[in-house]
Amino acid sequence: MNLTLLGEKLPHSLSPKIHQIVFEKTGMPGTYGLSEISREGLDAFMHVFKAGAFDGMNVTIPYKTDVIPYMDALSPQAEKIGAVNTIKREGTLLYGYNTDYDGFGALLDAHFIDVKGGRFTVLGAGGAARSVLAYLDDHGAEAIVLVSRNKARAAEKIDVSQYTCPVEMIGYENIDIADTVVINTTPVGMYPHIDASPLTPMALNGCLAVVDLIYNPETTKLMQDAKDAGIQAVNGLLMLTAQAVKAQSIWQGKEIDGGLTRYIKNQLSTKQGNLVLIGMPGCGKTTIGRALSKQLNMALVDTDEAITERYGDIPSLFKKGEPDFREKESLVAEETAMMENTVICTGGGIIKNKRNMTKLAENGTIVFIDRPVDAILSDIDHDSRPLLNGKAESLTKLYDERIALYQRYAYLVIEGMGSIEQVTKKIANAWEGRTI
Numbered sequence: 001m002n003l004t005l006l007g008e009k010l011p012h013s014l015s016p017k018i019h020q021i022v023f024e025k026t027g028m029p030g031t032y033g034l035s036e037i038s039r040e041g042l043d044a045f046m047h048v049f050k051a052g053a054f055d056g057m058n059v060t061i062p063y064k065t066d067v068i069p070y071m072d073a074l075s076p077q078a079e080k081i082g083a084v085n086t087i088k089r090e091g092t093l094l095y096g097y098n099t100d101y102d103g104f105g106a107l108l109d110a111h112f113i114d115v116k117g118g119r120f121t122v123l124g125a126g127g128a129a130r131s132v133l134a135y136l137d138d139h140g141a142e143a144i145v146l147v148s149r150n151k152a153r154a155a156e157k158i159d160v161s162q163y164t165c166p167v168e169m170i171g172y173e174n175i176d177i178a179d180t181v182v183i184n185t186t187p188v189g190m191y192p193h194i195d196a197s198p199l200t201p202m203a204l205n206g207c208l209a210v211v212d213l214i215y216n217p218e219t220t221k222l223m224q225d226a227k228d229a230g231i232q233a234v235n236g237l238l239m240l241t242a243q244a245v246k247a248q249s250i251w252q253g254k255e256i257d258g259g260l261t262r263y264i265k266n267q268l269s270t271k272q273g274n275l276v277l278i279g280m281p282g283c284g285k286t287t288i289g290r291a292l293s294k295q296l297n298m299a300l301v302d303t304d305e306a307i308t309e310r311y312g313d314i315p316s317l318f319k320k321g322e323p324d325f326r327e328k329e330s331l332v333a334e335e336t337a338m339m340e341n342t343v344i345c346t347g348g349g350i351i352k353n354k355r356n357m358t359k360l361a362e363n364g365t366i367v368f369i370d371r372p373v374d375a376i377l378s379d380i381d382h383d384s385r386p387l388l389n390g391k392a393e394s395l396t397k398l399y400d401e402r403i404a405l406y407q408r409y410a411y412l413v414i415e416g417m418g419s420i421e422q423v424t425k426k427i428a429n430a431w432e433g434r435t436i
């Protein structure tokens, strides 16, 4: 498969590296080059492409809109956004897609930022903002405020009447982001201008979360200010990798496993990621975690063991009441989340507190080991599981109460049937970007 990235200037593109990894991990032979083309050369280049020079192409600044007239069909997302970043050639026909849309969705999902019924503040009115607006609108956002340095110019570029959700355009002087999730689609704060931020720390008051599409640096000033104020903050690295993996799914004509996106993100990140195991008590997290730590040469932390070491045995802690135990568990979860290259085995109830999970997801891939209740019941040691205490039916009740949360917080769900070795192998494969 012969692919390229079309742009005007492409000095530091990460795309060749990302796509090389996808080729290796999916076993698809291919090349991914860079095509720096001047505006005068664009028309000739598109004709060469159509004639068969490449099988597919990514498109970046400033040509995402200019390539549209060459398309034989557009995906609904590309049509709504008015920009194409991925083209597939079939014979002499060109199909245009916008996978920034999917990448943005993957980023929100991975950090549990709900769109439905949510309120958003989008900074900047450029190309990336249009993908973000389309995604938020399609997924049921309640209200969006678009912040631009120049409202009149922004209104010329973005027709807010096309969205179902109300979109209000304002200037920075009127900004009030209380109770909204802020999405930074401006380049402010990007390397080398790392001390710049589009907002003052004061302006962040009351904000629910910050999503910065910038990925270099990995923690922008805007993100750091948010973190200092205890606000969830995520960067755009996962969006970058997810849009690339989605583009490959389109070119290769098959779904490509989500574990690969995480694997590539970990390869690009300066921080070594954690592998976080969640699941019911007795699903094998601790044993599987130990095996994974050895096999993948990663450190190991078991949050229940860490709690026991620091505060005493868990059945005794539970006697003081579950809230007291959960508070201690959160302290341990927050500390553990800051580690790197560590397999983190969690207690079954860790998912009861969303903050635990947002912290663990910051630098971790969360894997749910979904072992059926019957299988757990056959091998569980009831003495060490205070919430189960001799009652088989309580496990079923717990499962019913928690399954939605396990699924919500899992980046990957691994079917937990089979031997410990088999489940361990499936997780190791996903972690290393191979198909499960």
Ligand code: NAP
Pocket (backbone or CB within 6 Å): 061, 100, 103, 123, 124, 125, 126, 127, 128, 129, 147, 148, 149, 150, 154, 184, 185, 186, 187, 188, 190, 198, 213, 214, 215, 236, 237, 239, 240, 241, 243
């Ligand atoms: P763009 O089309 O140039 O738009 C950026 C917008 O930001 C501009 O239209 C402008 O909006 C605003 N802006 C520009 N300079 C500014 C400044 N100095 N102060 C305040 N606002 C400013 O660029 P883009 O393609 O949308 O990309 C924007 C950012 O998103 C870049 O950092 C890019 O790397 C990132 N991005 C990341 C991903 C990812 O996968 N993570 C994908 C796409 C883009 P107003 O003039 O209306 O204020």
